Amino acid sequence: MPALKLLLVEDDRIVRIPVRDALVDAGYLVTDCADGTSAQRLLTSETFDIVLSDVRLPGVDGLSLFRLARGLQPPPAVVLMTAYADTDHAVTAMREGVRDYVLKPFEMDELLLRLGSVRDEVQFRLRVGRAQLMEASELGQQLAGATPAMAQLRERLEAAAASDIAVLLAGETGTGKDLAARLVHQRSARAERPFVAVNCAAIPENLFESEMFGHERGAFTGAERRRAGRFEAADRGTLFLDEVGELSLPNQAKLLRAIESSSFEPVGATETKRVDVRVISATNRDLSDAVTTGAFRRDLFYRLKVIDVRLPPLREHRADIPLLVGKFLTDIAGRLGKPTQVLSPAAAAALATHDYPGNVRELLHALERAVALARGKPISLEHLPIELARVMPPSADTGLRPLEEAVEQFERQYIERALEQAEGHRGRAASLLGISRKSLWERLRDAQAEAQLKKGKPPSP
Ligand SMILES: Nc1ncnc2c1ncn2[C@@H]1O[C@H](COP(=O)(O)OP(=O)(O)OP(=O)(O)O)[C@@H](O)[C@H]1O
Ligand SMILES: [Mg+2]
Missing domain, CATH: 3.40.50.2300 (Response regulator)
Incomplete structure (x- = not known):
């Protein structure tokens, strides 16, 4: 202790x-x-x-x-x-x-x-x-994923946790920035101190100062009591500035001053307060772009991203989808105290090929919804949100098509994704798919032959 x-x-x-x-x-x-x-x-x-x-x-x-x-x-x-x-x-x-x-x-x-x-x-x-934090992390809140992209991410976060310097998390919505920030705090020397999260986008511009730095009694109309700000609440702990890219330029200046000097003046106060705060921030915008256009201060940007961590979108580590699906279904079942639900092959295929603009959160919500709708039966396409179930358009008349054709199409799309992710490198794509290079090559050849047959051309030798 x-x-x-x-x-x-x-x-x-x-x-x-x-x-x-x-x-x-x-x-x-x-x-x-x-x-x-x-x-x-x-x-x-x-x-x-x-x-x-x-x-x-x-x-x-x-x-x-x-x-x-x-x-x-x-x-x-x-x-x-x-x-x-x-x-x-x-x-x-x-x-x-x-x-x-x-x-x-x-x-x-x-x-x-x-x-x-x-x-x-x-x-x-x-x-x-601390135990509450740990429990939250054991309740399936860890950053799951077995791909190199995720292993690298976890390694970087561990390194960030072992240090005491500013971390900037960048990633699309739902990629796990919030989760990553909490993990860094929990594994840091500050774990027993507060983790204070501030959503910068949610604070009205003119209230930012009193929200962050607090105010004295009578500092302004309605300030009936002295109130501690978020900086003070995070003293000796971690301050998580979510959506930091949304701050106005004047507020960026105030934030920079407080971070640089580890001190601030509450609104209406004459005394300066000193704090010891570790800052983790997150953004889903490209902050370096914002720096170029002048919407974000360069000095603050460098102050925040002493370590920068990029959270990859789910479409860049698709091979983790089955693992995440399994984990989430188990978590959900555990929460409900019910047996884990199974997926129909079509639903599994749809889940594996969707593009997930909402990333891991979208996947998680789709599964929560599906579990609720399926009510103990296997989860099938009809239980998935429409944009997910649409991956393989069924024929107009029956709503179905031959299984073999559907499976082939799925396989083809899936292999294409793997190749995309492996940047065309076949050996890497094969290992992502858990098959041999030879098997991948044969499948590619079959798919190509079939495609050319459909176009009325003979397969190339
Ligand atoms: N790799 C992962 N393993 C397990 N759960 C994950 C993973 N990534 C994200 N999640 C879960 O997905 C949900 C969304 O993650 P989180 O809130 O951290 O995203 P975010 O990047 O902060 O998104 P936003 O920019 O919209 O705030 C959370 O429930 C989180 O626990
Ligand atoms: Mg978030």
Whole structure:
């Protein structure tokens, strides 16, 4: 478990120094100060896990510090110390959510013991957060795929996770950018800290600043309370800027400044807040194009894409379709607590040859829909969305055609796809299809012969 950050507030030097030293020895990352006003400033400019504060302080008192801390995101656990046996005060404080109340003078061991249980609690909370993330990833959320394209993608994401630098994910809609961003966070050293996702396209332009950086009470009409922004919420964690290409130029400038300086001013605030945030961003547009046309700042572009990762569209790794179909059908069945549904050959063929402009999401949704419609029976063409089922047009009169012909057409189309993906390299296409080069060659020859026969030409020797 990472060390916890603790803010020690105590005006009496004779108490503060030994307590600070004992806490440092016990493994806490300690910041100390001697008055309430400095404590207040520290609390709003950094994130602490625990606050250990005297009650009577020059400036702002301990209870007011607690009330401030309670509103922070995430709120630190607060322990108060006092020399006055004021039980009323203690009861009020504990009822409001102060974690513990220590009477002075205390033995150092006793203090450490009490703080130890607060620390366990904080770490437990962090672990639960992490377990929830892990569970989400085990619920079939991993980036599946056995093709070299997907293996490469996973490798790149692992490398990104092992570093702490900015990652830009580029890919069409539904290719798994969101999933990839979460994976990078989960496998990074920040896994136990927050993952905060912001959809840049969904924030109205004029609200961007207060949404990202927060605002003070009374900063503008309607700002009744101080509110933490997304940057602050992501402190020591990961900030995921989805659809970052949609930001206006002025907002790009604000974002760049915050990223470069690791700090910002909440709207209406005079103090600067410092944060430690790892930025992952995603785009489904070609940002380098946007840079050329001046719609996206070049400096921000380079700042965001220290590591750039391209998520391939599904049509570029079609060989993964059967695997994805199998995985999704199992996942869906698992969620419903029902046996996994099977596919008719025609439905399997249609799924394998479709172009998927919506990529993996489109495939997933098609299967969810099909499972619902088929109600336990094998999934057939009629359960697939029309644009998928149309892959092999049936003859007009019966709606069917000879099986052999359909299978041949499917085989031909499938081989063409493999060749396309292998950029015409037959050996690679054969291995994508799991057949020998010889077998591929024979099939190609048959298909060619047949095509020429249909055109009334004799097959070439
Ligand atoms: N390789 C994969 N293996 C398993 N599931 C995947 C894979 N790729 C994508 N998915 C699933 O497909 C769906 C869409 O993925 P995601 O939301 O990450 O796409 P996106 O790239 O963020 O799309 P958009 O640009 O539209 O936001 C999600 O349910 C995700 O879990
Ligand atoms: Mg997304």
